Amino acid sequence: MRIAFFDTKIYDKPSFEELGEKHNIKYKFFETKLTPDTVDLTRGYDGVCVFVNDCVNAEVIDELYQNGVKFIALRCAGFNNVDIKHANGKLQVCRVPAYSPYAVAEHAMAMLLTSIRRIHKAYIRTKDFNFSLNGLTGFDLHGKTVGIVGTGKIGSVFADICNGFGMKVIAYDKYPNSNVNAKYVSLEELFEKSDIISLHCPLTNETEHLISKQSIEKLKKGVVIINTSRGGLIDTDALVEGIKSRKIGAACLDVYEEESDLFFEDKSGHIIEDDTLARLISMPNVIITSHQAFLTEEALKSIAETTTQNIVSFIENGECENRICYKCV
Numbered sequence: 001m002r003i004a005f006f007d008t009k010i011y012d013k014p015s016f017e018e019l020g021e022k023h024n025i026k027y028k029f030f031e032t033k034l035t036p037d038t039v040d041l042t043r044g045y046d047g048v049c050v051f052v053n054d055c056v057n058a059e060v061i062d063e064l065y066q067n068g069v070k071f072i073a074l075r076c077a078g079f080n081n082v083d084i085k086h087a088n089g090k091l092q093v094c095r096v097p098a099y100s101p102y103a104v105a106e107h108a109m110a111m112l113l114t115s116i117r118r119i120h121k122a123y124i125r126t127k128d129f130n131f132s133l134n135g136l137t138g139f140d141l142h143g144k145t146v147g148i149v150g151t152g153k154i155g156s157v158f159a160d161i162c163n164g165f166g167m168k169v170i171a172y173d174k175y176p177n178s179n180v181n182a183k184y185v186s187l188e189e190l191f192e193k194s195d196i197i198s199l200h201c202p203l204t205n206e207t208e209h210l211i212s213k214q215s216i217e218k219l220k221k222g223v224v225i226i227n228t229s230r231g232g233l234i235d236t237d238a239l240v241e242g243i244k245s246r247k248i249g250a251a252c253l254d255v256y257e258e259e260s261d262l263f264f265e266d267k268s269g270h271i272i273e274d275d276t277l278a279r280l281i282s283m284p285n286v287i288i289t290s291h292q293a294f295l296t297e298e299a300l301k302s303i304a305e306t307t308t309q310n311i312v313s314f315i316e317n318g319e320c321e322n323r324i325c326y327k328c329v
């Protein structure tokens, strides 16, 4: 079984190589992303292994199919970058539905604490022997209301963490779950009551620009917005305006609408063309990490294990475990 592995990073290889050897899977690691321009590289491979910013649109799917590729193994949970409907009947698509919800939920809390306790500022100050506390005043999380949108695997862990901090946890989900330690409310009420909003729902037609000019008007003044889910959940221009008008008190972003050409890469020697991102980065109350929330040892190991299991199951049974069925999406 030959697999073309796209968007390879140094931290991906060890666990995939080890498991590949064990299961007789030959990975060819490409640093480039899968796009209409690179899909030619897939000739002669049985499957492709892709990540969050590979582009698997209808054009790419048609060419994969022509090249004899039989399946797409996503090594992530979200699949908004794959045209699942178009793949139906041509290629099987499988994903890693869960690896470590703790990795993402803990990162969301790490960003929140960093932001509201100004740890990012304090770290730089003390490195420069500046021990002044002026401008570092934060606020207690205890007693504050956190609104969680999407209470699946990650959102429910985040709810538990917030409960541990003594916060009032309210939530909105299209499919509420009685096992989640949160009080479900309407999205409107969540917008109106939350001091902190954390997004943990998938990016779909319904959730795109959930945070928009209109919804920002409904938010509490000074609200902190956390997004570790997908960039498209937030209309970034509206976010920038919301921060400039002081309606939004702070933003913690692990994902960004236009991240695909920037995140995961070292751009430190480049002039950033994206003025919106540059503006956000310039703001003292915005913290950005580059889609890092998943990046723990436990999560990487689990991603490699499940992806390998998916591939092995396809080889043995002609069916991927964790197959994404477009009718069920």
Ligand code: NAI
Pocket (backbone or CB within 6 Å): 077, 078, 097, 098, 101, 104, 149, 150, 151, 152, 153, 154, 155, 172, 173, 174, 175, 200, 201, 202, 203, 204, 206, 207, 228, 229, 230, 254, 255, 291, 292, 293, 294, 295
């Ligand atoms: P999940 O599928 O367990 O939970 C998603 C929840 O969102 C479900 O409870 C679902 O009912 C709810 N939902 C669906 N449509 C909704 C809507 N219109 N409004 C409100 N809620 C809705 O997914 P999981 O594992 O918790 O992941 C959540 C998201 O986190 C993923 O979609 C992915 O985009 C993102 N993610 C980000 C990572 C990162 O490194 N930053 C890593 C892993 C996931």
